[in-house]
Amino acid sequence: GENVEQHPSTLSVQEGDSAVIKCTYSDSASNYFPWYKQELGKGPQLIIDIRSNVGEKKDQRIAVTLNKTAKHFSLHITETQPEDSAVYFCADILTGGGNKLTFGTGTQLKVEL
Amino acid sequence: SQTIHQWPATLVQPVGSPLSLECTVEGTSNPNLYWYRQAAGRGLQLLFYSVGIGQISSEVPQNLSASRPQDRQFILSSKKLLLSDSGFYLCAWSVGVYQPQHFGDGTRLSIL
Numbered sequence: 001g002e003n004v005e006q007h008p009s010t011l012s013v014q015e016g017d018s019a020v021i022k023c024t025y026s027d028s029a030s031n032y033f034p035w036y037k038q039e040l041g042k043g044p045q046l047i048i049d050i051r052s053n054v055g056e057k058k059d060q061r062i063a064v065t066l067n068k069t070a071k072h073f074s075l076h077i078t079e080t081q082p083e084d085s086a087v088y089f090c091a092d093i094l095t096g097g098g099n100k101l102t103f104g105t106g107t108q109l110k111v112e113l
Numbered sequence: 114s115q116t117i118h119q120w121p122a123t124l125v126q127p128v129g130s131p132l133s134l135e136c137t138v139e140g141t142s143n144p145n146l147y148w149y150r151q152a153a154g155r156g157l158q159l160l161f162y163s164v165g166i167g168q169i170s171s172e173v174p175q176n177l178s179a180s181r182p183q184d185r186q187f188i189l190s191s192k193k194l195l196l197s198d199s200g201f202y203l204c205a206w207s208v209g210v211y212q213p214q215h216f217g218d219g220t221r222l223s224i225l
Contacts (some may be wrong), residue, residue: 030172032211043119043203043216044157050209056147087155099145099210 002027006090008105014112019080022109023090024072030092033073034101035064038087047088080111093100114142119204119217127225132177132191135218136204139185144206146187147214148179151201163187199224 003026020034023033031052036044050057050064050073054090057064063076091103116139135177138144148160159172161179169179176195180188185202201221205214 034213036216039219041221043205043218046213046215049213089155091156093211094135095211099207099212100159101214103157108155 002030002092002094002102004040004090004092004102004104004105008107009105010110012109012110012112013080015080015082017080019075019077019084019109019111021075021088021090021109022072023074024070025092026071027092027094028071029095030071031095032093032112033064033066034091035062035075036089036091038089038106040086041045044089079107080109082111082113085111094106114216115206117206117215117217118200119220121220122218123221123223125223125225126194129193130207132189132198132222134189134202134222136187136189136217137185138187138206141185141206141208143184144208146181147205147207148187148189149203149205149216150217151202151203157203159201161189163208164176179204194224196224198222 006023034049037047038044048062048064050066060080066073082106087108089106091101132183147162149157151157163169163181166202174217177191203219205216207214
């Protein structure tokens with residue numbers, strides 16, 4: 001079955017620095033890649049997504065890049081703020097796999113003052 | 114706009130007792146609905162999904178069951194809870210294929 005690996009598992013940055021989280025997927029049929037942010041005690045919230053026909057997408061301080069050849073995609077957060085501290089999950093959906101998401105194992109991001 | 118509601122937010126149950134968690138979605142029709150469990154340490158495990166009323170697919174064998182009695186209602190149940198059923202249960206919805214899933218705020222279930 002599909003496997004999504006996510007690194008690092010924890011990430012600590014200084015406020016104002018950039019943070020990068022990377023994911024790799026195993027099945028070349030993956031065609032949709034969302035990123036979720038989960039704050040303590042809450043459900044994951046979609047923050048950005050990208051489809052397989054696009055290489056990069058940006059929304060203010062958040063960007064996602066996709067390299068289909070290498071089967072990896074990354075989340076970039078610039079000018080980090082304390083409220084960016086949370087657990088971040090990557091995920092993908094396979095073509096022909098219905099709408100089932102395969103999640104990465106999560107990255108605990110801590111933005112320090 | 115669409116909203117998703119899960120309740121209760123927290124639940125403490127004795128081993129062997131029954132369980133019923135409810136999830137409802139508003140503002141959309143014929144959504145795909147999902148139940149996940151998230152153990153401490155983050156990973157999300159898909160338990161059940163449904164593409165329509167009365168249609169339930171189970172992803173993992175377990176002590177739980179799901180039902181969808183109405184288009185926008187999804188229920189997670191158990192007849193007899195086990196200690197291993199403890200966790201954070203999340204409901205989610207989506208519309209169409211290759212579309213994002215949107216999550217509720219979950220139910221924290223503790224089994225004593």
